[in-house]
Structures are given as structure tokens and as C-alpha cells.
Amino acid sequence: MIIALNNKCNLNKEEYLDYMNRLNEINTTHHLILCPSTLHLGITHLKEASLGSQNVSCFDNGAYTGEVSTDQLKSYGVEYSIIGHSERRQYQRETNEEIHEKLKQLLKNNIIPILCIGESLEERKNNQVFSILKEELEVALKDLTPLEQEKVIIAYEPIWSIGTGIIPSIEEIEEVFQFIKNMVPNSKVLYGGSAHEENIDSLKQCLLIDGYLLGGLSLKIDKLEIFLKKVN
Ligand code: PGA
Numbered sequence: 001m002i003i004a005l006n007n008k009c010n011l012n013k014e015e016y017l018d019y020m021n022r023l024n025e026i027n028t029t030h031h032l033i034l035c036p037s038t039l040h041l042g043i044t045h046l047k048e049a050s051l052g053s054q055n056v057s058c059f060d061n062g063a064y065t066g067e068v069s070t071d072q073l074k075s076y077g078v079e080y081s082i083i084g085h086s087e088r089r090q091y092q093r094e095t096n097e098e099i100h101e102k103l104k105q106l107l108k109n110n111i112i113p114i115l116c117i118g119e120s121l122e123e124r125k126n127n128q129v130f131s132i133l134k135e136e137l138e139v140a141l142k143d144l145t146p147l148e149q150e151k152v153i154i155a156y157e158p159i160w161s162i163g164t165g166i167i168p169s170i171e172e173i174e175e176v177f178q179f180i181k182n183m184v185p186n187s188k189v190l191y192g193g194s195a196h197e198e199n200i201d202s203l204k205q206c207l208l209i210d211g212y213l214l215g216g217l218s219l220k221i222d223k224l225e226i227f228l229k230k231v232n
Helices: 013-024 038-043 070-075 086-091 096-108 121-125 129-140 146-151 170-183 221-230
Strands: 002-006 031-035 050-053 078-083 112-117 153-156 189-192 211-214
Touching (some): 002 153, 002 189, 013 031, 013 221, 070 078, 096 112, 129 170
Parallel strands (some): 112 153, 153 189
């Protein structure tokens, strides 16, 4: 299973170094992808895990103050990049079009995108789940060949589930995963949103899940270890 660890904007330098050492001691057969704060990429040394970023610029190197390019990320060993996280869509007002630009830039430079999609609670209540997901996928993946599409890891993260402790029912997850897999055949699809060591037994009943994107749990090494042991 793919287990992507999204540290978000957490851990100062000292805390991160300690965290990284503890992460390196974990023994697991799962494919861990650590996505720390951009600031910590340069001090990261991983034994088994792969390195990912939490964002990327859609431009090459140049006069783009505050941006981080694919060239820079690659020079630090970054192989994956989260894009379209709901927190960036919400706080940085990222649009599907911008996410599409970032996705193209990543693929062009051989970094694997982890594309986050998901509906808000209001959208779910209004029966808009599938129209929202369809639009997010269609715009982000437009003009890509089927082979390029397959490279993209998709993370389904219902916004109402992120950081809330609430997860969708297995039927709801299955319905969405089937929908995504029909739209983007052969791509890996992760579940994200309050996945932790206490609900993994329930989540893993959904056999369509190819892995997880963990936020809060990524920071709690003891609980993460329990989670990794319980995942199939
Ligand atoms: P959470 O976050 O696991 O803390 O809910 C997941 C995410 O936002 O990627």
C-alpha cells in the first residue's frame, strides 16, 4: 500500500529532525511517501521512504518570488508532489485550472503528482459529490494521454472528513472509488481524511483503496506504527 504522510505546516527544525529519526526506525513493507514542510526537504535523509513535496510551482526557475520549482525539488530528491489539497484550494484560492498547470509541470519533469479531490459537506448534502469530483478530475487531467493519467496518484479526501475524526461509510467510499476508477482507469487511488489506527479496520474493508494520505496521524509516530501494522 502507498502511505503518504502529509505533515502540513507542522514541526520546527529540531522537532522535525527528531521526527525524521523516529520515522526512519519504522519497519514496514508499505511504501511511505513523506511530504514535510518545503523548508525541511533539504535536511531530510530517509532510509526507506520516498520524499514528496506539499506543493509545486507551475513555472520553471525564474522570477517567481516565493515559489519552488520542479528543478529545485528534484535536486533535493523529491519524487512526488501533493497538488490540489483542499487547504490550498480554500486558503490560497487554488483553482482547478492552476492545479492542471501544476500537474502538467510535474509530469513534464518526472515528479509523480498526488492529486487531491473531494467534496465539501454542503456539496454532499446537495447531492453534488459526483459532479464536483468529475469537474476536479476533468480539468486537472485534461489533454493528458491515458498513459500520463495512469501515473497520477489520486487522493480522495472528503473535506468534511479532514481533521474532523469523521469518515464516510464504507459504501460511500466504495461508490466514490468506483466512480474515480471508472473515470481514470489503472490509476492508484488513496483515501484521506481522519484515517487513523482506530478506524483502519473498518476502512480496509473497502478493497478498492490503494493506500492512504495521512495528515494528523503522520505526526504521531507511535500511532502511525500501529496503523501500518493493521493496514493490509
Ligand atoms: P487528516 O488530514 O488525516 O488530519 O484528516 C488528511 C489530509 O488533509 O491530507
